[in-house]
Amino acid sequence: MTLTKGRLVESVRQRVFFVRKEKPLQRSLFPEMEHVYLSRKRAASIVDTVFELIKGSLEKGDDVLISGFGKFKVRFRWAKKGRNPQTGQSIIIPSRRTVTFHPSRKLREEMNAEPPRGGR
The missing domain is CATH 4.10.520.10 (IHF-like DNA-binding proteins)
Structure with a gap:
């Protein structure tokens, strides 16, 4: 199986999340809402940024x-x-x-x- 950019974006989206700051009572009642996952658009933006940084360094000869x-x-x-x-x-x-x-x-x-x- 080939790792495509789309699959890479989906992997980043599933593995990167933010911890939501909520009130202690809400956190104990709804533990599944403790984490907020990235949107597909935000994950794609992160992957594109990493690729652009790598490409820019290689274009400079680094x-x-x-x-x-x-x-x-x-x-x-x-x-x-x-x-x-x-x-x-x-x-x-x-x-x-x-x-x-x-x-x-x-x-x-x-x-x-x-x-x-x-x-x-």
Whole structure:
């Protein structure tokens, strides 16, 4: 299953909540109203903000380190010769910047600790 932006927003919405400040009597009568969950719009705004911060740092050429998850790095790729596989014609692939991801040791260990799922 692929983690999409929509699923990420829904996960943030379900896991982030605010503690409502109410009178003690109301809290004891209605404990389920003690927490207020984020709206879908607010959760989407938070996810978009995080993505924009990551994107902005990468566009400036900075690395993005998320502790316990991994590191996004900007790499420069020099121009190189290539070949069009359909025609066989030689072409020049222009230089460009690209993003690479290196998982943290903790993430690698957690991924390899679980047995594989789904036969893959």
